[in-house]
Amino acid sequence: MDFSFSEREEAFRREVREFLAASNPNTGAEGGEDIESAMDRLPKLLAWNQALHEKGWVGFSWPKDVGGGGGGLIEQMILKQECGSARAPMLGLSYMGLAWVGPGIVKYGSDEQKKRFIPPILKAEEHWCTGYSEPGSGSDLASLQCKAVRDGDHYVITGQKIWTSLAMWAQWMILLVRTDSSSTKHHGITCVLVPMNSPGIEVKPIRTMNGETPFAEVFFNDVRVPVANRLGAEGQGWEVTKHALANERSSIAEVTAMVHALEDLKGLAARCSRGGRRAIEDPFVRQRLARMETMIEAMRLTGLRFLTRQLRGEEVGAETSVNKLLRAELEVEIGRLSLEIEGRYGGLAKGSAAVVDGGRWQHQMLSWPAYVIGGGTPNIQKNVIAERLLGLPHD
């Protein structure tokens, strides 16, 4: 074991720190922020993205020949650590583009597709949404029904998607369609890159329990998309998606957000009175704060163990579900504990005069289910662990 960094890595850390001291827009209002206020600070964020891009820090580990940074895993971790502790905004604005669309195109895309799509992702000029889920398909993603029929050099798409994050703001969708209903479930699926302004696409926002509309239903009525927009071969869509999602899971666990939430919870507990004493003096609260800290540190360290294995050239697969589950548990616990710390005030809604911290915690309490359920529910993660790591039989 060796937790030191090389001279080169330390130099990189200094470079990141100096950059952050000069350029951090400090707009990272973590938690409690609705989509509208996020949009207000968009110009600042775009400038930040541009500055990062010039440094080669957006798409940090992507190959240089597609416009990425060509960086190593340890430097990427340092970059994330430093941005995290400076509470800088997320690295790169196109979350889905950077997390899985880009890596998918880098691996399966044609040269034209790489040239066309990668630069706008890195510059945050085009935003993506993900057309995977369908009504009724839920965790059984491969049961999807949305279909594409070949008509000359076009696909004609009919069907519906749901739970599409940020569909109203995206210019492009990475879409899974069934191109062959006769072959077995996983083999008739194809991946297509679809412009959201195509005639025949209708986007209907879904209002969630926190009152916002981060998701939408997307309807396809004979939408024509050029065959040239297919990512990978026809029928290869499942493989492309598995690669894309594995890429998402292998990204170093986003511990920073949890660390900040915990720091803020401790601050909250020091300010709030609960049953006649400060919440931070209440053993019930203290035990839970300490337990949270222990889980977050476990997540951080398990992430480092996986990173070491990747550096040694080993595959890390289903193991990453371990951290996904911890993260889910922590999200739920933040939602519970924050309101309990506030005591009676925890029941106040955002917008109320006496609400604590502008209603940030209430917002979190109503927003975590989207993170916890999206991308595989905890129960599905447990199935993955049980079947792939423990060798138990499939459901």
Added chain:
Amino acid sequence: MEFGFSADQEQLRAQVRRFLDAECPLERVRTIMTSREPHDTGLWKKMAELGWQALVIPQQYGGLGLAWEDLVVLAEQAGMSLLPSPLLADAAAARALCAMGSEEQKERWLPSIASGETIATLAVLEESDDLSENGVTLEAASSPGGVTLGGRKMFVPWGQAADLFLVAAREGAGVSLFAVPAGSAGITVTPLKLVDATIRAAEVVFDGVVVQDSSRLGEKGRAWPALSRVLDAATVTLAAEMVGAADAALRLATEYAKVRKQFGQPIGRFQGVKHRLAEILVDVESSRSLVYYASWAVDHLEDARAQVSMAKAYASIALDRAGEDGIQIHGAVGFTWECNAHLYYKRGRVCRSIDGTPEYHHERLLACQGL
């Protein structure tokens, strides 16, 4: 940056595994745990031949000079096998001698500990179950012959097997540590009967035990800071054993869930069972990460208390759950004497409170941050 074991450490792990599978399967553990002997001397000698007692003792005193993280490799495997042995208590005492002893004291004791000839253990905790400096009340009074010790120690790890006690005593305003041979006049050792019979502990009474000034480790009344760090290192190996035991409990229940059929299916196909097993795995891997890091921290950080506390708190929770759920997954078979599930459960229940409960360590973690 590298958070993983080296090729040498992997080799050590494999060697330990082979030995324990051959020499200490659970049938053997069951024999040892019902034996009246203080410990299994045959097993002890074989481990000494492999150099396990010498592992963390510096080479100039006959040891192998390895790091605490190497011992943690061994401890985890020992926990998987529920190894009933004073090995880790002995290592903690050796660490105290290394950290606090004079050259003369080290030369006197360390070579015979390294060879396995002398079994040493720390005698710190008392009736109050208070792990702090204030908890030490056993009195060291100056006397013509040197120092006279009077008082009682509780839960002395493997006290019935020890040849040497390192005794924490109140001396003036502070705490001192004395190396006291178990055969000294005035010492009475009474074995305690523990719920977990695979480990041992004793009550040790010191009734007017006279020791020389030269048996004091370090300065008079100044032992606590160094002793506290030694206790932290001991806590890490205990936590490593607990992670190993939790992993073994998980494997036992998993194998059972694959073969036991109900309603025409292996029970491991039912989500009620497979999800529980997955949750145990999350706990095992998470606490393992914390324990490995803490094992590095006790050798490399000035203050490793926070890392140690997190490791012990999570390992306790992990083994507790693995033990309980392991029994439940076995159904009614799980609470029979013949089924091994109860061995892990008992280990978890007892070790939870050794070296501090999760609640104690949660509080200590916050205290480290001034909260």
